[in-house]
Amino acid sequence: MRIDLTDTTASKINKALVQGRRAIGTPAVGMVLTMVIVTDEENAYDSIKAAEEASREHPSRTLVVIKRHARSPRERTKSRLDAEVRVGSEAGTGETVVLRTYGEVSDHADSVVLPLLLPDAPVVVWWPVDAPENPAKDPLGALAQRRITDMYAVERPLEALQTRLRSYAPGDTDLAWTRLTPWRSMLAAALDQARLRIVSAAVESEADNPSAELLARWLHARLGVPVERVETGGPVVTGVRLGTEKGDIVIDRPEGPLATLTLPGQPSRTLALKVRPTSELIAEELRRLDADEMYAVALRGEGTKENPTHV
Amino acid sequence: MSRKVPETTASETKETKEAKEARTAREAAGVVDAGQSREAAEAAEAIGTGTSPAAQEEDSALIPAAEWQNPLRDPRDRRLPRIAGPSGLVIFGVTGDLSRKKLMPAVYDLANRGLLPPGFSLVGFARRDWEDQDFAQVVHDAVKEHARTPFREEVWQQLAEGMRFIPGDFDDDTAFKQLREAVEELDASRGTSGNYAFYLSVPPKFFPKVVQQLKKHGLADAPKGSWRRAVIEKPFGRDLESAQELNAIVHEVFEPDQVFRIDHYLGKETVQNILALRFANQMYEPIWNRSYVDHVQITMAEDIGIGGRAGYYDGIGAARDVIQNHLLQLMALTAMEEPAAFDAESLLTEKLKVFRAVQLPEDLGEHTVRGQYAGGWQGGERVRGYLEEEGIDPHSSTDTYAAIKLEIDNRRWAGVPFYLRTGKRLGRRVTEIAVVFERAPHSPFDSEATEELGQNAIVIRVQPDEGMTVRFGSKVPGTSMELRDVTMDFAYGESFTESSPEAYERLILDVLLGDANLFPRHQEVEESWRILDPIEEYWATHGRPAQYPSGSWGPEEADEMLARDGRSWRRP
Structure with missing residues (x-):
């Protein structure tokens, strides 16, 4: 069910949500969080789709904030809020409200979002594009326990990475880091088998890949060895090489979803390492809503107390 | 304007000069890899000729498992899933229904979720003329x-x-020799490190044969630093004596803590949630006792008949098939005290305390009921009665329905009856635990106002539609004061949709991880037979099962049994 509201306010939207739920006959649904997506018109469709798919695992109220830019100066002074309320089958397993802001209200989007948050449930903000310099200090970011950015969506990812490092606050996370989970779990599993001291490490990837940089920093922090960055034709991260006295531990994914794992003294074997769609990344992000300390470690790339750096 | 960089696009894979060089370098490395694999294959042959795989395992360069701390793992890093260590699974009776419908899909689902270790191996063993x-x-x-x-x-x-596939009979020595060779070959070629779980998906009469063969061919002895585990399915015997016999046979070969008994109900999310609900919250435990609870009903109903299982089912019956394992386990989880820790040992201690405190009713005739489904209409389909089923003796006195009343004689539960019932061809397929509370001691409302008010209840829905229902009274909207029962629902399907894994997935992963929390131990099996045996003995000597029409909620006698206590069954 879909309710369109033109030139509206948060309280009218709340009324529409109740009305929508009544109409489809589920007055109380077990939604577990509020997801706020801040995006532009261009990326709204894909983001909403990903969020709706992720909501199958985490039923949520999704608030999509789209800031619109008026073309003429006269229009720009006018402030207006339009909303589209979707409940039922059109909104995954939760509810979706698409908020379009024009003019001044765009600078006060938090005043619209605040009354629409689910009571007592965690809030997640996701910027598919155009994330603020300092997510935790952003008016919308400040409402959230968890702030998701994406370094893949910027012009200069490695500069963005430095910005993220400077402004890091507990609760920040980035999809470039989420994309690494399968790699990291396979590397950890490889070291479960090959119980060897690591003496060198290299990460192979396409140029300027933020995930590869995070992976290299993480390996550096955990292993305490210098990590070489090797540029390849991609796509994304293509391989990791950990040197030991007995030979290299290699995960190599030249292309496609199949990777090969080589351990010293053992024949290589294939591994499934798929590049995951955004919806799966978001679903993974929503699984834990507390601060991701490992992301901070990877951003900083420094040795932790338990694993002092030897460099 | 934003420029969203796609994760992978064909256009981006165009190779630069450096990349090509890198690729060539990698190919060179690939040749090295191939060389290594040749070495490994030779090593495998060497092992095949008699040296133990442990010799290979104890490579001087490898840091011993006990001292090894994986630098890439950190308890704070909770994105990294619990991946099973290097290991393999050997399934006996791999052509069976359970294996095809549950085990193999569960293994695949685990792999798909990235929870199996690289090099995980699956070995099938059955009497088929198959290649790998x-x-x-x-x-x-x-x-x-x-x-x-x-x-x-x-x-x-x-x-x-x-x-890998090993064709052969259970008494075929060459087949087991082949199995041993396959296991050693996998250790060398896939790095399974000698860790194997043997899943006995075969009728219990073959257990002795299989475990003896495993022992004879040295498959049950774990090389140093590795493990060998046995996984067995119900039935765990048909009475105390046979259960003890079976346990003795298996324990002779495998250490008791390396034997995993599968009760797939315990792998279900809702069942694990019973403990979370009770012990992670403050609001339930204070009323979870005889002062507030009137009685508890635990139901497992099936809408199907015995299907093709006549050979197994006749002579066993519903009580042995379901009450002894599933229902008594559910009862133990509902009734037990808080364990000291959430580990296998503490859980076992608390569950055993419940089983040992169970008191059977004095008059078994009054407080237990068994039945057999008669022909009738079920869900719009005409179905046959139990005695008319193919392969069933028309004079069989096997129970397809069983209801019993138990009491738990401890401070928390004295005087609170636990009613357990199970049956085939009942109204619908449902499993639930209903904790029914006493009525409010005093009501300020008129009796007319509360006419339709029942007892409060917390219902844990185990399957289908996993979740929990709370039932309580509420005012009917309007000017008059009238109260009626309403329900409040928590549905797993709603709050954590789809991520809820199949029970077998969870259980197989736990076996590989060596986490025994969700597996009943042999003491529990024996204690639960101690509870059921007197009832079965009474039934064997007194009367015949009552007939109940298919598609109903059981025989009238069962309703009478509760009516005697002034209660009635819930319609689940």
């Missing part, structure tokens, strides 16, 4: 049809590389 490829094909079909997660070619390839 034929086996892989069977698994492929089973996975495509029954897996929970979507089929992905790359995951399949990873899994298929480690599949």
Whole structure:
């Protein structure tokens, strides 16, 4: 069910949500969080789709904030809020409200979002594009326990990475880091088998890949060895090489979803390492809503107390 | 304007000069890899000729497992899933229904979720004239049809590389010799490190044979630093004596803590949630006792008949098939005290305390009921009665319905009856635990106002539609004060949709991880037979099962049994 509201306010939207739920006959649904997506018109469709798919695992109220830019100066002074309320089958397993802001209200989007948050449930903000310099200090970011950015969506990812490092606050996370989970779990599993001291490490990837940089920093922090960055034709991260006295531990994914794992003294074997769609990344992000300390470690790339750096 | 960089696009894969060089370098490395694999293959042959795989395992360069701390793991890093260590799974009776419908899909789902270690191997053993490829094909079909997660070619390839099939009988020595060779070959070629779980998906009469063969061929002895585990399915005997016999046979070969008994109910999310609900919250435990609870009903109903299981079912019956394991386990989880820790040892201690405190009713005739389904209409279909089923003796006195009343004689539960019932061909397929509370001691409302008010209840829905219902009274909207029962629902399907894994997935992973929390131990099995045996003995000597029409909620006698206590069954 879909309710369109033109030139509206948060309280009218709340009324529409109740009305929508009544109409489809589920007055109380077990939604577990509020997801706020801040995006532009261009990326709204894909983001909403990903969020709706992720909501199958985490039923949520999704608030999509789209800031619109008026073309003429006269229009720009006018402030207006339009909303589209979707409940039922059109909104995954939760509810979706698409908020379009024009003019001044765009600078006060938090005043619209605040009354629409689910009571007592965690809030997640996701910027598919155009994330603020300092997510935790952003008016919308400040409402959230968890702030998701994406370094893949910027012009200069490695500069963005430095910005993220400077402004890091507990609760920040980035999809470039989420994309690494399968790699990291396979590397950890490889070291479960090959119980060897690591003496060198290299990460192979396409140029300027933020995930590869995070992976290299993480390996550096955990292993305490210098990590070489090797540029390849991609796509994304293509391989990791950990040197030991007995030979290299290699995960190599030249292309496609199949990777090969080589351990010293053992024949290589294939591994499934798929590049995951955004919806799966978001679903993974929503699984834990507390601060991701490992992301901070990877951003900083420094040795932790338990694993002092030897460099 | 934003420029969103796609994760992978064909246009981006165009190779630069450096990249080409890098690729060539990697190919060179690939040659090295091939060389290494030749060495490994030779090593495998060497092992095949008699040296133990442990010799290979204890490579001087490898840091011993006990001292090894994986630098990439950190308890704070909670994105990294619990991946089983290097290991393999050997399934006996791999052509059976359970294996095709549950085990193989569960293995695939685990692989798809990235929870199996690289090099995980699956070995099938059955009396079929198959090659490895034929086996892989069977698994492929089973996975495509029954897996929970979507089929992905790359995951399949990873899994298929480690599949082996051993044709043979259980008393065929050459087959077991082959199995041993396969296991050693996998250790060398896939790095399974000697860790194997043997899943006995075979009728219990073959257990002695299989475990003896495993012992004889040295498959049950774990090389140093590795493990060998046995996984067995119900039935765990048919009475105390046979259960003890069976346990003795298995324990002679495998250490008791390396034997995993599968009760798939315990792998269900809702069942695990009973403990979370009770012990992680403050609001339930204060009323979870005789001062507030009137009685507890635990129901497991099936809408199907015995199907093709006549040979197994006749002579066993509903009580042995379901009450002894599933229902008594559910009762133990509902009634037990808080364990000191959430580990296998503490859970076992608390569950055993419950079983040992169970008191049977003095008059078994009054407080237990058994029945047999008669022909009738069920869900719009005409079905046959139990005695008319194919392969069933028309004079059989096997129970297809059983209801019993138990009391737990401790401070928390004295005087609170636990009613357990199970049956085939009942109204619908449902399993639930209903904790029914006493009525409010005093009501300020008129009796007319509360006419329709029942007792408060917390219902834990185990299957289908996993979740929990709370039932309480509420005012009917309007000017008059009238109260009526309403329900409040928590549905797993709503709050954590789809991520809820199949019970077998969880249990197989736990076996590989060596986590025994969700597996009943042999003491529990024996204690539960101690509870059921007197009832079965009474039934064997007194009367015949009552007949109940298919599609109903059981025989009238069962309703009378509760009516005697002034209560009635819930309609689940």
